[in-house]
Amino acid sequence: MTASKTLTLAAAATVVAGGLLSFGAFAADHPIKIGFAIAESGWMHNYDGPPFKAAVMKIEQINKAGGLLGRQIEYEVIDTKTERERSATAGAELVQSGVDLLVVSCDYDFGAPAALAGNQAKIISISQCAADPKMGVQGVGPYAFTANSAAQAEGIAIAEWAIKKLNLKAAYVLEDTTIEYNKSACAGFRAGWEAAGGTIVGEDSFKNDDPSIAAQITRLKNSAETPDNIFICSFTPGGASAIRQLRGAGIDLPILGNTAMVDNYWLNSVPGLKDFYLAAFMSLYGDDPRPQMNTFVEDHRARWSEAPVSSYSVLGYSLIEQWAHAVKKAESTDGEKVLGVMNGFSDEAFLVGPTSYSSDLHIQTNRPWLIMKVENDSFKAVEMYRNELTPDMNLLFRIGK
Amino acid sequence: MLHVLQVILDAIALGSLYALVALAIGLVFGVMKLINFAQGDYITLGAYSLVVPSASITPPLLFGALPVPAMIFSVVITCVILALATERIAFRPLRNSSPATLLVASFAVSYFIQHVTMLVQTGRPKSVGIGSQLANAVEIAGLRMPGVQILTMGVTLALLIGLVLFLKKTPLGVQMRAAAENFEMARLLGIRADKVIALAFVISGGLAAAVSMLLVVQTGTLDLRMGLMPVVIAFFATVIGGIGSLSGAALGGFLVGFVSVLLQTYLPADLRPSRDAFVFGLVILTLLVRPQGLIVTSAAKERV
Numbered sequence: 001m002t003a004s005k006t007l008t009l010a011a012a013a014t015v016v017a018g019g020l021l022s023f024g025a026f027a028a029d030h031p032i033k034i035g036f037a038i039a040e041s042g043w044m045h046n047y048d049g050p051p052f053k054a055a056v057m058k059i060e061q062i063n064k065a066g067g068l069l070g071r072q073i074e075y076e077v078i079d080t081k082t083e084r085e086r087s088a089t090a091g092a093e094l095v096q097s098g099v100d101l102l103v104v105s106c107d108y109d110f111g112a113p114a115a116l117a118g119n120q121a122k123i124i125s126i127s128q129c130a131a132d133p134k135m136g137v138q139g140v141g142p143y144a145f146t147a148n149s150a151a152q153a154e155g156i157a158i159a160e161w162a163i164k165k166l167n168l169k170a171a172y173v174l175e176d177t178t179i180e181y182n183k184s185a186c187a188g189f190r191a192g193w194e195a196a197g198g199t200i201v202g203e204d205s206f207k208n209d210d211p212s213i214a215a216q217i218t219r220l221k222n223s224a225e226t227p228d229n230i231f232i233c234s235f236t237p238g239g240a241s242a243i244r245q246l247r248g249a250g251i252d253l254p255i256l257g258n259t260a261m262v263d264n265y266w267l268n269s270v271p272g273l274k275d276f277y278l279a280a281f282m283s284l285y286g287d288d289p290r291p292q293m294n295t296f297v298e299d300h301r302a303r304w305s306e307a308p309v310s311s312y313s314v315l316g317y318s319l320i321e322q323w324a325h326a327v328k329k330a331e332s333t334d335g336e337k338v339l340g341v342m343n344g345f346s347d348e349a350f351l352v353g354p355t356s357y358s359s360d361l362h363i364q365t366n367r368p369w370l371i372m373k374v375e376n377d378s379f380k381a382v383e384m385y386r387n388e389l390t391p392d393m394n395l396l397f398r399i400g401k
Numbered sequence: 402m403l404h405v406l407q408v409i410l411d412a413i414a415l416g417s418l419y420a421l422v423a424l425a426i427g428l429v430f431g432v433m434k435l436i437n438f439a440q441g442d443y444i445t446l447g448a449y450s451l452v453v454p455s456a457s458i459t460p461p462l463l464f465g466a467l468p469v470p471a472m473i474f475s476v477v478i479t480c481v482i483l484a485l486a487t488e489r490i491a492f493r494p495l496r497n498s499s500p501a502t503l504l505v506a507s508f509a510v511s512y513f514i515q516h517v518t519m520l521v522q523t524g525r526p527k528s529v530g531i532g533s534q535l536a537n538a539v540e541i542a543g544l545r546m547p548g549v550q551i552l553t554m555g556v557t558l559a560l561l562i563g564l565v566l567f568l569k570k571t572p573l574g575v576q577m578r579a580a581a582e583n584f585e586m587a588r589l590l591g592i593r594a595d596k597v598i599a600l601a602f603v604i605s606g607g608l609a610a611a612v613s614m615l616l617v618v619q620t621g622t623l624d625l626r627m628g629l630m631p632v633v634i635a636f637f638a639t640v641i642g643g644i645g646s647l648s649g650a651a652l653g654g655f656l657v658g659f660v661s662v663l664l665q666t667y668l669p670a671d672l673r674p675s676r677d678a679f680v681f682g683l684v685i686l687t688l689l690v691r692p693q694g695l696i697v698t699s700a701a702k703e704r705v
Contacts, residue, residue: 175674177674204673205673207677209627210630211418214415215408218408237622244536245619248547249538249545250537267528268528269529269622
């Protein structure tokens with residue numbers, strides 16, 4: 001909030017200075033406003049916080065370089081406190097205060113209420129990292145976007161890569177049914193795996209807060225057909241706990257995971273973990289094959305005195321980058337004009353990777369992934385991989401089988 | 402055959418864990434008619450005491466860095482102090498209130514502890530690599546036994562025997578049973594309420610510490626909600642077992658854990674995600690058949 005106030009003051013000072021020079025310049029000089037209806041407290045804060053910091057960094061970079069359309073950008077944050085109702089009021093309040101862009105929480109359930117307010121006022125809203133395609137035209141409205149890729153694409157990418165590069169053929173799918181995100185990632189994996197010629201030899205489910213997955217391990221060990229790998233769609237802490245128990249039970253098969261299991265913070269749970277692979281956005285550990293990602297980490301360290309806590313932060317940076325690019329092209333912050341430009345993005349180059357939108361899809365379905373593996377208690381970049389199978393609407397919305 | 406034995410072993414291990422939690426809930430309920438939902442937060446805080454309290458997602462170890470006996474001692478002390486503090490500050494002033502008021506108070510205490518923990522530790526799950534050797538399984542005659550499963554069963558058995566001996570053989574234990582049976586009468590006969598209730602909380606803190614360490618060894622993770630599910634299950638367990646009966650609570654906890662592993666194993670794949678619905682369905686069924694619970698105490702009989 002303090003940062004926002006300082007910025008407002010700075011922007012006001014610019015406006016006053018501009019006004020002194022030429023009164024007519026006022027309209028062009030008044031600042032562009034971005035509203036953040038995100039969680040600054042409650043558990044969601046841990047997912048909203050890192051992309052927000054990176055977004056602020058991008059805003060400051062734009063301002064330093066002379067602003068957007070010659071105007072400075074200011075921002076305001078309203079804390080949703082990880083509550084859906086507050087998300088709605090925060091969104092409405094920000095819309096009333098006249099924001100040009102509304103940034104909402106990292107999750108469909110918590111971001112959509114705010115985004116609805118934006119959509120009604122024909123203001124672009126972008127979720128920092130919802131991986132659910134509903135965070136878009138179908139679930140909110142034509143003005144809603146998400147900076148993330150669809151969870152299905154995570155599953156497809158790691159499935160295709162593992163078949164091609166690790167020569168795996170027989171997968172055992174372990175699905176954490178606690179949240180929809182996992183189910184989407186697993187659905188993507190199944191589709192990608194079978195399309196690439198693999199077979200699924202067994203499946204089981206668990207809940208993120210199950211203290212033990214002993215029963216699932218027993219079933220896996222007694223599987224009629226022996227798998228050559230396990231795909232787990234989950235998130236921490238349950239995902240980490242499941243992998244610990246699998247390895248503890250002496251199951252040394254390669255484990256494939258979904259993107260939520262990225263970053264080193266949970267690796268203490270499974271000391272000496274090997275043969276774990278997933279599709280990630282970027283590496284926080286200086287070995288990303290794209291030099292600009294390593295620069296991003298350094299810039300973040302310079303701005304916030306620490307490297308990004310989560311690799312999801314790059315999505316926050318890039319959503320500002322995408323919107324600013326569209327505003328520049330549209331030469332206006334008008335929602336409808338910006339929407340027109342954004343809907344026309346086709347492999348537009350941004351830090352996070354090539355980005356495409358269309359009038360009916362506001363989420364990425366085949367942005368290239370950084371395949372990462374765990375080695376010596378750290379995630380290591382392996383190579384970039386772009387999924388070949390693009391999930392269709394039925395798979396994205398999990399309609400039918 | 403081997404498969405069946407393995408399933409039974411898995412089921413006993415989980416049942417033992419739930420029995421420990423249910424025992425603590427049952428004990429406090431016995432002397433105070435309080436269903437203490439904050440028990441889950443004693444577990445959570447006990448686990449978090451292994452690391453230095455900070456916002457860091459990879460915090461250095463605190464009690465977790467100590468040699469094992471000192472670590473166990475420190476975690477137990479942490480949980481006992483927390484349990485006693487909640488009793489003294491929140492529950493003692495409400496001692497003469499209705500069970501419903503007490504229940505609401507325990508929710509308040511639970512939320513309070515959760516949010517303070519979130520403030521200090523942040524809501525992001527953390528990981529700890531304590532006891533990883535214990536998480537590894539040994540194969541005995543084709544049966545897979547993770548060290549932590551054996552440990553859980555051993556600890557439960559030891560604590561259960563210890564508690565029974567304490568309740569039956571020591572003067573304090575007898576006082577406690579008397580208080581659980583008829584609190585007013587026990588007081589009239591000269592048993593000090595404060596002492597007995599405090600003792601129940603000390604034991605429940607100790608049990609929470611045991612559960613927290615077993616959970617950490619099993620999962621390798623710390624999470625704000627890690628104590629929640631075991632306590633919800635333990636609550637149902639005490640109801641099935643016969644509310645107010647300690648052996649009933651332990652039996653109930655054991656059964657719920659046992660049945661949930663059996664369901665996970667034998668339900669068809671499509672129904673497995675709804676496993677908990679079946680578990681709680683069975684809870685309801687048990688209560689319809691035996692509303693007083695599996696083991697009925699004389700105290701409970703009088704109320705009916």
